[in-house]
Amino acid sequence: MSGPRGGDTPTDPINDDLGWMLGVLFRAHLRGAEHTLGDLPGGPRGYQVLVAADREPARNQGAIAEELGIDRTVLTYLIDDLERVGLVLRRPDPADRRSRLVTLTEAGRQTAGQRRETLRHVEDHLLSALSTEEAGTLRALLRRTACAAQTLDPVTDLCEVVEAATDHHTRARRRPAPRSGTARRPAPQ
Structure with a gap:
């Protein structure tokens, strides 16, 4: 059976459903990410916090929460856990003493880099059907x-x-x- 554009993909409405496609890819990525990042505080979310904090200039918790779509209270607990194991630091924002900037420690930078590389292998495997x-x-x-x-x-x-x-x-x-x-x-x- 040939697809609507003459390809070899069978015509089936589910194959054209964006939600289904994204869901399959998301679940596969999540399984790989959990395996790769599960031992970090917060797992994949903790990793995202590390990546978000690995920027210059440093940003405050509110900006990171908004970017990642994480509730501020949840983010506070994630940062607490990452700080407890020595991966991030909070420091006062010189522009606003009430605000805290989140930065990586050297251990956090190394951990983020190593995990980024490992996760890239998972993603390459996930996309192996593509050139x-x-x-x-x-x-x-x-x-x-x-x-x-x-x-x-x-x-x-x-x-x-x-x-x-x-x-x-x-x-x-x-x-x-x-x-x-x-x-x-x-x-x-």
Whole structure:
């Protein structure tokens, strides 16, 4: 059976469902990430905090929480755990003494680098069905899409977006189907 564009992929609505595709890839990535990062405080989330803190200039907890989509309270506990094992430090922000900047220790920088390399092997395995060029293109497209989605998040009212799409679909179904031609009535006799 051939796909809609003449390829060898069978035509099946699930194969074209973005949610299904992203879900399969997400679950596979999560399994690999858990295996690779599970011993870090916070697991994959703790790793994301390390990567987010590995930037110049250093950023405060609020900025990191917003970027990663982590509740500030949860992030505080993650940073506490990472600080306890010597991977991050909190230091007062010279521009705002009430704010704390999160920075990596040397051990944190080494750990982040080692884990980044190991996780890259997991990701390369996950993308092994693609050529190097295709994998690079996919990463670039996902990065662009994720950055665009990040600017929309939090969507002011996701319910409104869903309702608008549902209303549009419902109205389209209620409209009478256009006639393909004018039906002729039988001539009166």
